[in-house]
Amino acid sequence: GAVVSQxxxxxxxxxxxxxxxxCRSLDFQATTMFWYRQFPKQSLMLMATSNEGSKATYEQGxxxxxxxxxHASLTLSTLTVTSxxxxxxxxxICSARTSGSIDTQYFGPGTRLxxx
Amino acid sequence: KQEVTQIPAALSVPEGxxxxxxxxxxxxxxxxxxxxxxxxxxxxTSLLLIQSSQREQTSGRxxxxxxxxxxRSTLYIAASQPGDSATYLCAVSSGTYKYIFGTGTRLKVLA
Numbered sequence: 001g002a003v004v005s006q007x008x009x010x011x012x013x014x015x016x017x018x019x020x021x022x023c024r025s026l027d028f029q030a031t032t033m034f035w036y037r038q039f040p041k042q043s044l045m046l047m048a049t050s051n052e053g054s055k056a057t058y059e060q061g062x063x064x065x066x067x068x069x070x071h072a073s074l075t076l077s078t079l080t081v082t083s084x085x086x087x088x089x090x091x092x093i094c095s096a097r098t099s100g101s102i103d104t105q106y107f108g109p110g111t112r113l114x115x116x
Numbered sequence: 117k118q119e120v121t122q123i124p125a126a127l128s129v130p131e132g133x134x135x136x137x138x139x140x141x142x143x144x145x146x147x148x149x150x151x152x153x154x155x156x157x158x159x160x161t162s163l164l165l166i167q168s169s170q171r172e173q174t175s176g177r178x179x180x181x182x183x184x185x186x187x188r189s190t191l192y193i194a195a196s197q198p199g200d201s202a203t204y205l206c207a208v209s210s211g212t213y214k215y216i217f218g219t220g221t222r223l224k225v226l227a
């Protein structure tokens with residue numbers, strides 16, 4: 001089946017620094033990728049939709065200047081958490097949409113971000 | 117606005133029991149519904165994907181049904197095992213392809 005990878009799998013950073021998370025579709029091209037975040041013991045919440053070659057679409061309440069999304073190629077989307085604060089500590093998961101015979105999404109393994 | 121709810125929130129059963137997890141959604145105009153498993157601190161494992169035109173999907177001991185008109189899906193796990201212990205999430209996708217996730221059911225199967 002299709003594989004989506006994320007890098008890094010976990011990261012610890014100091015408050016005020018920026019962190020970049022990569023999401024790659026390894027064996028298929030993804031025109032659309034999605035970014036989710038999950039707080040402890042809560043479900044996944046969609047943050048933004050990332051379309052290759054265009055600006056991301058953010059969900060209500062998500063600060064686009066804080067969570068920068070770039071989808072520069074059909075296999076890579078990046079999420080940069082700028083000026084991270086402890087409240088940004090969360091589990092970030094991406095998914096990549098494939099538009100084959102069955103239109104579905106494949107999810108990455110997630111990145112755990114801890115901001116000290 | 118689509119809302120997805122899962123009942124029960126937590127479930128603890130002895131090994132060997134058959135069990136049913138429920139998922140309900142408010143907007144029946146969905147593209148597909150997917151059940152996932154999530155182990156603590158880990159990502160998602162897709163279990164079953166049901167297209168809107170389908171009524172059910174089966175994989176091994178798992179069976180998922182979909183009643184789109186009533187906004188419900190159930191995940192049936194037969195002969196549960198301790199290794200089935202995890203959080204189970206259902207998610208629905210609309211025409212925009214975004215997934216809206218349910219609140220999850222934390223399952224513990226006791227040996």
